Structures are given as C-alpha cells and as structure tokens.
Amino acid sequence: MLSKSCLEVLLAALAVVLSVAGTPARAMVCMDKSMTLDEVADAISAQKSCESAMKVFKDCELTASGDVELGAAVEKKCEADFKPGFNAAQTQAYQREMRVCDGKYRNKSGTMYLSFTAFCRAEVAQRYSQRALKAAGQKTR
8 A cells, every 4th residue: 555645745736737638738818819729720721822811820929939930831831832833953053041040059058049930930931932922923912
C-alpha cells in the first residue's frame, strides 16, 4: 500500500496532468472576435488573395512564435499565384530569399524573432505574388 505522502504526490501529479490536458486552446481577438490560432490560420487560408491574407496576418499578429503558423498560411496562399509556373531557376531564387529570412534572426533568442522571421518569409511570398500577377496583367487582389 502507498504511504500517505506518496499518495499525495501521485494525486498532485495527476491533477497537474489533467489540468494541462484539459486546457483549451488560447484565444486571441482578431477581426473583432475571439479566435484560436488555428481559426486565424484558417481565416488566412480562406482569403481570396495573397494581399487580403497578408492583411489578416498583420491585423492578427502575435509578435510571438504563433506567427510562424500564420505566416506559413500566408506563404501558401501567395505561392498559389506564382509557384505553379516557376522554372528551376525561379524556384531556386525564391528559396534563396526564404533562406535569407531564416538566417536573419537565427542567432537571436526570444519568440519575437520567430515572428520577425515569419513576417519576412510572408513578405517575400507576397512580393513574388505581386510580381507574378503584374506580369500576368492582373491587378493584385
């Protein structure tokens, strides 16, 4: 049989595990409503254009590590405007610019630098989208 102190420790550990497991996803206020990070990423993905996706990203930024997921959603939205028509040289140039963003804050500590990297990458994708739409004779949406 367990001693009283062992039982107390076991119950305390179980309470901690259950409290962490039952914690709901953190919400933030974005677009005038309370949303989880996943809901904001979904809202970015649902935008009709790269430009509007970037606007949601800027409006809902966290300036923390959560921006990595939001920035990735912007990248994906913007890449749909240009990546399908890319040749190997264009793909390499794009990847090179993304690596510059990845290296820019590599030696910095703090989650805000993850946010800065995410914004840098999203802005690169946005520029490529703007150029592709301009070359195709379309106005940026």
